[in-house]
Amino acid sequence: MVVKAVVVGGGISGLSAAYYLQRKASERGLPLEITLLEKDSRLGGKILTESIGDFVIEGGADAFVSTKPWAVDLCRELKLEDRLQEVNLQKRSVFVLQQGKLVALPDGLVSMVPTMFWPIIKSPLLSLKGKLRMALDFLLPARKEDGDESIGELFTRRFGREAYEKMFAPLMSGIYAGDGDRLSAQSTFPLLREWERRHASLIRGALALKRQRRQSSFTSKKHSIFLTPRAGLAEIFEALVERLSKVDLRTGIAARDITRYREGYQVTTDDGQYITADAIILATPSFAAASMVRGLDPTLSTLLGEIKYVSSATVSLAFREEDLHSPLNGHGYIVPHAENRAVLACTWTSSKFPHRAPKGYVLLRLFIRITNSATDHDPSDEVLIEIASRELAKTLELIADPMFTRVYRWPSATPQYNLGHSERIAAIQGFSGKYPGLFLAGAGYTGIGIPDCIHSGKTAADNAIEHLIQRSISRRLKPGKVL
Numbered sequence: 001m002v003v004k005a006v007v008v009g010g011g012i013s014g015l016s017a018a019y020y021l022q023r024k025a026s027e028r029g030l031p032l033e034i035t036l037l038e039k040d041s042r043l044g045g046k047i048l049t050e051s052i053g054d055f056v057i058e059g060g061a062d063a064f065v066s067t068k069p070w071a072v073d074l075c076r077e078l079k080l081e082d083r084l085q086e087v088n089l090q091k092r093s094v095f096v097l098q099q100g101k102l103v104a105l106p107d108g109l110v111s112m113v114p115t116m117f118w119p120i121i122k123s124p125l126l127s128l129k130g131k132l133r134m135a136l137d138f139l140l141p142a143r144k145e146d147g148d149e150s151i152g153e154l155f156t157r158r159f160g161r162e163a164y165e166k167m168f169a170p171l172m173s174g175i176y177a178g179d180g181d182r183l184s185a186q187s188t189f190p191l192l193r194e195w196e197r198r199h200a201s202l203i204r205g206a207l208a209l210k211r212q213r214r215q216s217s218f219t220s221k222k223h224s225i226f227l228t229p230r231a232g233l234a235e236i237f238e239a240l241v242e243r244l245s246k247v248d249l250r251t252g253i254a255a256r257d258i259t260r261y262r263e264g265y266q267v268t269t270d271d272g273q274y275i276t277a278d279a280i281i282l283a284t285p286s287f288a289a290a291s292m293v294r295g296l297d298p299t300l301s302t303l304l305g306e307i308k309y310v311s312s313a314t315v316s317l318a319f320r321e322e323d324l325h326s327p328l329n330g331h332g333y334i335v336p337h338a339e340n341r342a343v344l345a346c347t348w349t350s351s352k353f354p355h356r357a358p359k360g361y362v363l364l365r366l367f368i369r370i371t372n373s374a375t376d377h378d379p380s381d382e383v384l385i386e387i388a389s390r391e392l393a394k395t396l397e398l399i400a401d402p403m404f405t406r407v408y409r410w411p412s413a414t415p416q417y418n419l420g421h422s423e424r425i426a427a428i429q430g431f432s433g434k435y436p437g438l439f440l441a442g443a444g445y446t447g448i449g450i451p452d453c454i455h456s457g458k459t460a461a462d463n464a465i466e467h468l469i470q471r472s473i474s475r476r477l478k479p480g481k482v483l
């Protein structure tokens with residue numbers, strides 16, 4: 001007997017969920033109808049690659065880490081492994097803006113924690129006092145309390161406030177576009193807590209991981225920590241879509257709400273369709289999931305709605321190499337809060353990924369924070385380009401007119417795993433018994449990076465398949481049914 005699954009959301013989490021549902025159902029001999037609903041006219045969510053001539057422009061995510069296996073595994077399955085490119089290891093410096101000047105981050109950071117002493121000693125980024133304070137990480141006892149703390153508190157406790165503000169906070173805001181004094185250490189970097197517990201030192205923990213990585217084939221010479229397909233991340237979701245031959249992909253249709261229907265659920269769409277399902281995977285931002293389950297369970301909806309998101313925009317600009325005053329020897333720079341700029345980071349895309357711009361040209365990408373305040377107007381493209389151009393003129397003395405610009409807006413795009421996040425996730429997971437067959441996936445819960453999103457889609461698919469098999473068996477065994 002055919003069972004039905006609906007995946008809501010066509011970002012990397014939802015597409016991965018649909019892919020693993022299809023694959024697992026076929027492996028287990030389960031007749032399964034899969035429908036995927038995506039509200040936008042295009043698939044991919046926060047992955048958006050555009051090609052302009054020989055330029056490859058990433059509007060959203062631009063690479064993934066190979067230290068978490070799920071993205072590499074999926075690329076291998078999709079036969080994309082040979083398409084994966086490393087970032088340019090010859091020019092791998094990352095800079096921090098300090099009083100308007102670019103200062104290189106010390107080499108050898110592992111999960112943001114230094115593992116090489118000489119680069120720290122030589123670095124002009126920190127004062128002597130700041131460096132000596134960092135060394136206390138070797139002597140300070142591990143924190144005894146079990147509860148969570150902010151990532152700002154954790155780094156300040158171990159390394160001092162100066163190192164936190166000048167090094168770690170800008171790195172954090174490059175990832176989460178958020179405030180390290182609010183972000184939960186447990187939910188964003190659980191490894192750091194683990195290192196402190198196990199080694200009584202973050203540096204010793206990072207050194208142990210570095211040794212382990214050297215021995216593993218996973219981050220061997222073949223793979224650098226950051227990877228991306230040659231023609232951009234869209235290659236992944238395009239390959240996924242190609243394989244979803246048995247999935248009914250419906251774009252331009254938003255799921256509006258979810259209600260119980262017999263032993264399963266019914267999805268109502270904004271164009272008035274009713275789709276019944278034995279299992280549903282909600283792979284949308286958590287505020288969208290909150291809205292869909294409001295009628296089903298207001299408490300669950302409130303919990304989902306409490307996960308906050310921040311907005312940003314990226315502006316990509318292309319120039320001729322001769323427009324630059326000096327070559328871009330690195331991957332770009334990050335901007336600490338104290339510099340008081342609208343820009344969070346600037347990636348020197350053509351230097352980080354040499355295949356993303358034709359020879360003789362440079363491609364730069366600026367990451368701009370957009371405040372969510374109701375009183376602020378959404379800045380126009382012209383304003384965002386103006387902000388980006390002013391930043392480039394100030395920091396790189398780059399005043400030439402760009403050959404072209406591209407603006408991508410990401411409203412409420414990056415979830416903030418603020419203090420209390422892990423308790424909220426545990427409370428949300430507590431509803432799984434009450435709503436069998438309803439699963440969540442996506443960046444809002446246990447990891448915002450692409451590998452984590454793929455993992456969340458795969459886990460939701462695995463759980464949905466087990467549920468659907470049980471459903472299929474119980475239907476066949478219903479009294480009066482002839483087997």
Ligand SMILES: Cc1cc2nc3c(=O)[nH]c(=O)nc-3n(C[C@H](O)[C@H](O)[C@H](O)COP(=O)(O)OP(=O)(O)OC[C@H]3O[C@@H](n4cnc5c(N)ncnc54)[C@H](O)[C@@H]3O)c2cc1C
Nearest residue numbers: 009011012013039045046061062063254255442443449450
């Ligand atoms: C600017 C930027 C840069 C980033 N850079 C990186 C990076 O370099 N590396 C990295 O690993 N990660 C990066 N990230 C994070 C990563 O890209 C995202 O966390 C990830 O792509 C999210 O995938 P997702 O499928 O969970 O969500 P999304 O991509 O948000 O997909 C969810 C989908 O659900 C759809 N949807 C919402 N509501 C409904 C509804 N009611 N019905 C139907 N569909 C609905 C949305 O339209 C969307 O397509 C970046 C994020 C941003 C914003």
